[in-house]
Amino acid sequence: MHPISYLQAIVLGLVQGVAEPFPISSLGHAVILPRLLGWNIHQNDSFFLTFLVATHVATAIVLFLMFWQDWKRIFRGLGRSLRDREIRPDDIDARLGWLLVVGTIPAGTLGLLLEHPLRSLFASAASAAAVLMLNGVLLLAFERLRRRPPRPGDYLGDSDARIAKLSWRQAVAVGTAQAAALVPGISRSGVTMGGGLLVGLSNEDAARYAFLLATPIIGAAGALKLPELLGSQGNGVRGPALVGGLCAALTTYLAVRFLLKYFETNRLTPFGIYCLAFGFICTVLFALGV
Amino acid sequence: MTKNRRLILPAIVLGIVLIVIAVIYFAEPAGSLPSFFPGHDAGSGHHHVKHGLLALILGIGCFVFAWFQTGPASKSA
Numbered sequence: 001m002h003p004i005s006y007l008q009a010i011v012l013g014l015v016q017g018v019a020e021p022f023p024i025s026s027l028g029h030a031v032i033l034p035r036l037l038g039w040n041i042h043q044n045d046s047f048f049l050t051f052l053v054a055t056h057v058a059t060a061i062v063l064f065l066m067f068w069q070d071w072k073r074i075f076r077g078l079g080r081s082l083r084d085r086e087i088r089p090d091d092i093d094a095r096l097g098w099l100l101v102v103g104t105i106p107a108g109t110l111g112l113l114l115e116h117p118l119r120s121l122f123a124s125a126a127s128a129a130a131v132l133m134l135n136g137v138l139l140l141a142f143e144r145l146r147r148r149p150p151r152p153g154d155y156l157g158d159s160d161a162r163i164a165k166l167s168w169r170q171a172v173a174v175g176t177a178q179a180a181a182l183v184p185g186i187s188r189s190g191v192t193m194g195g196g197l198l199v200g201l202s203n204e205d206a207a208r209y210a211f212l213l214a215t216p217i218i219g220a221a222g223a224l225k226l227p228e229l230l231g232s233q234g235n236g237v238r239g240p241a242l243v244g245g246l247c248a249a250l251t252t253y254l255a256v257r258f259l260l261k262y263f264e265t266n267r268l269t270p271f272g273i274y275c276l277a278f279g280f281i282c283t284v285l286f287a288l289g290v
Numbered sequence: 291m292t293k294n295r296r297l298i299l300p301a302i303v304l305g306i307v308l309i310v311i312a313v314i315y316f317a318e319p320a321g322s323l324p325s326f327f328p329g330h331d332a333g334s335g336h337h338h339v340k341h342g343l344l345a346l347i348l349g350i351g352c353f354v355f356a357w358f359q360t361g362p363a364s365k366s367a
Contacts (some may be wrong), residue, residue, distance in 0.1 A: 082354075085361025105351060112340040224343075 003047040004240040008039060013244030015252025016055040019210065020218070021063075021259055023190030023271045024278075025135055028128045031184045032282055034132070034289070035125035043184065044123050046228075047237045053225040054174065054241035055248040060219035061253040063211055070160075070212065096212075097165040102168055103175025104216050110179035118182045129282035131185025136275030138186075139268045142194030163201065163209050170199040174209070178217060185279070188214055193268060203263040211256060293363045301356035308349030315342030 004012075015033060019026035027043075030052060034041035041048050064071065077093025078101075087094050122131065166174070174195035181188030189210045196206025228234060229241060314323065319335035329338040 082357065084359055087358075105347065108347065109344055112344045224340075 002241040003045070003236055004041065004051055004244075006240055006243055008034075008041070009051070009240035009244035010097050010247050011037075012051070013055050013058075013247030014251050016052075016244070017059060017062075017248035017253075018255045019187075020056075020059045020214075020248075021189055021252060021255045023135075023139055023193055023268060024275055025128075025132060025181070025185050025187040025190070026059075027181070028132045028135070028185035028187075031128040032125045032132070035286070036282065042123070042277045043128075044119065046233055049225070050228050051241045053229050054245040057222035058219050058245035058249040059252045060215055060222055063215045063256065064219065066253065066256055067212060067215065071215075074212075077213045081109060083192065087199070091176075092158070092161050092164045094113060096160050096226050096274075099164065099166055099171040100212055100216070103178075103213050106172055106176040107178035107213075107217055108220065109253070111182060111217065114179065115182055115221075119184075122183050122185070126283065126286040128184040129279045129286060131183055132275050132279030133185075133283070135186050135190055136272045136277075136279060138194060139190050139275065141271030142197050143268050143272070146197035147200040159205050159208050160207050166199060166201075175213060178213065180282075187275075188217075190268070190271065197268075203267055204260070207259055207263040212262075264265050293359055293361065298356045298359045301352045301359065305349045305352030305356065308352060310346045312342045312345035312349060315345060316338070361362055 003060065012030060014241040016026050017031050019029045031043045033039075034043075043049075073093045075095040077091055077095070078090060078097040081087045081094035083097065087098060088223050097118050122128065174192055177191040177195040180186045189207075192210035192213055193203070196209050197203065201209065229238065234241070306359050314327070315329075318337075320329055320331040320336045320338055323330040323338070327341075329341050349364075
């Protein structure tokens with residue numbers, strides 16, 4: 001008997017793939033859904049954590065492959081700058097690469113230090129539902145406080161050139177915001193996109209930057225825990241984890257394609273409303289003992 | 291990036307210190323870590339791999355920073 005059935009793995013994988021790039025918190029949904037559906041799965045169960053590793057690794061691989069051409073340019077830019085010992089003002093790829101590095105270091109640092117204590121502190125589905133409402137408020141606030149309103153034609157021209165205009169301080173701030181996603185209910189892509197809006201990016205550029213910024217963090221977090229999936233802790237979970245990972249890969253691909261198109265002309269607002277509504281409904285249901 | 295050659299030596303020294311700290315974290319269990327190290331836990335056989343990784347990444351970051359400081363002064367950005 002598997003601790004996670006194949007049906008559960010399919011549902012959780014499909015949801016993870018959508019909820020990771022969508023600004024609605026994949027971890028929050030992974031904590032809430034089992035409780036909502038009456039499954040005997042708790043977010044701190046070792047088998048569930050091992051299962052989540054597979055879905056996260058799948059998400060990271062898909063994100064990496066979808067932006068493969070960009071990553072190739074970015075890696076070449078990083079190589080050029082290291083060779084020349086300077087980031088030339090006209091080298092957009094190098095500048096973008098180092099902005100991603102500078103943004104990833106604080107989030108990775110905080111993730112390594114705080115992941116376990118925060119996961120223990122916010123372990124319950126009820127707290128995840130409450131925090132999901134907070135995520136909704138944040139998304140709505142980001143749109144309200146954004147530095148500049150969306151303009152027609154925002155999505156035209158070179159997105160990377162616009163992102164590369166971020167200052168180092170702004171890159172650190174946006175990257176550090178990712179660490180908030182360690183709390184189940186706060187969305188990594190949501191706070192990163194919101195951070196992008198606050199420093200003057202358009203919705204589309206903020207989404208693109210969020211996906212690029214998320215790839216190394218999700219990939220590294222997954223890779224760090226991959227030995228658990230491949231070791232004895234993964235016994236009985238590998239089959240469902242593989243199925244869940246494949247489902248997550250499929251929906252991540254579809255979700256990212258949708259979002260890149262969606263944010264050409266649309267805002268974070270609908271996701272904020274969804275988080276508020278879903279978080280509120282779940283909070284009421286959990287309070288009623290569901 | 292503003293260049294400041296006076297920062298090269300401190301960055302290299304800090305990088306070396308962080309790499310040494312990383313090696314200690316990788317090699318020594320929590321019980322054998324110096325008492326002033328975060329994660330020291332008398333009698334524990336647990337290895338703080340994450341602490342080591344963190345120190346390693348920050349150490350490499352210091353070296354990269356020092357490397358860029360040795361480059362030609364940039365015109366802008």
